[in-house]
Amino acid sequence: MGDLQVIGGIKKLNNQNYNTWSTCMMSYMQGQDLWKVVNGSEITQPEAEDVNGILQKWKIKTGKVMFALKTTIEEDVLEHIRDAKTPYEAWNTFTKLFSKKNDTRLQLLESKLLSVAQRDLTIAQYFHKVKTLCREISELDLEALIGETRMKRIIIHGLRPEFRGFVAAV
Structure with a gap:
């Protein structure tokens, strides 16, 4: 439950606050050891389960990240990542959407x-x-x-x- 309180303190992503939101989310995910599935060494799903349960652990991490992303964005922004399969795909969608020169x-x-x-x-x-x-x-x-x-x-x-x-x- 403590994790949700931290996420609840982050202002939801809208069309004006991408830089602040992304900085806060990146720090949150790094602190929760989730950043690797967004933009690090664990962005692709492992091929098969092993004795260490690596596939299951990856699915849990990606589920946590997708939940964090989807609950910290405004509804109209959610439409852009609704069909994203991985946190990496969702994060890159936001980067392309909000980082371009306007x-x-x-x-x-x-x-x-x-x-x-x-x-x-x-x-x-x-x-x-x-x-x-x-x-x-x-x-x-x-x-x-x-x-x-x-x-x-x-x-x-x-x-x-x-x-x-x-x-x-x-």
């Missing part, structure tokens, strides 16, 4: 970044928002890496007016 999404993120402002956010929330946008842009387009200096300029530009004096002093 020009429309990239333009939307760059627009958000250019217009980001602190408004009613705390400093920590505002910094997190800017860093997240920069990271997402960099993940979509490796050639559009946003350096630390540019990120600082963006942060300073969007601060509330009461912080301008502090920025000038620094």
Whole structure:
């Protein structure tokens, strides 16, 4: 039952959170010794049962992974892996679906970044928002890496007016 509580803490995969979801799921599966059946040395089903019960163990591991995958994704995303036979196949489906460069999404993120402002956010929330946008842009387009200096300029530009004096002093 403890395993389900950990999975329940992972926000379900949707069209906007693949990178966060995949990082959390990869860590979860590595911690449960399940990653090998997703993207490691045990991605194909053993030919036959042996004295160590290797086929049965593989089926149990793949069942756990498929359950974890299917219960941590939104219903509309489930349609993409409903017929997947192995965790490897399901994981690769997600990778292909969500990792491709999406020009429309990239333009939307760059627009958000250019217009980001602190408004009613705390400093920590505002910094997190800017860093997240920069990271997402960099993940979509490796050639559009946003350096630390540019990120600082963006942060300073969007601060509330009461912080301008502090920025000038620094």
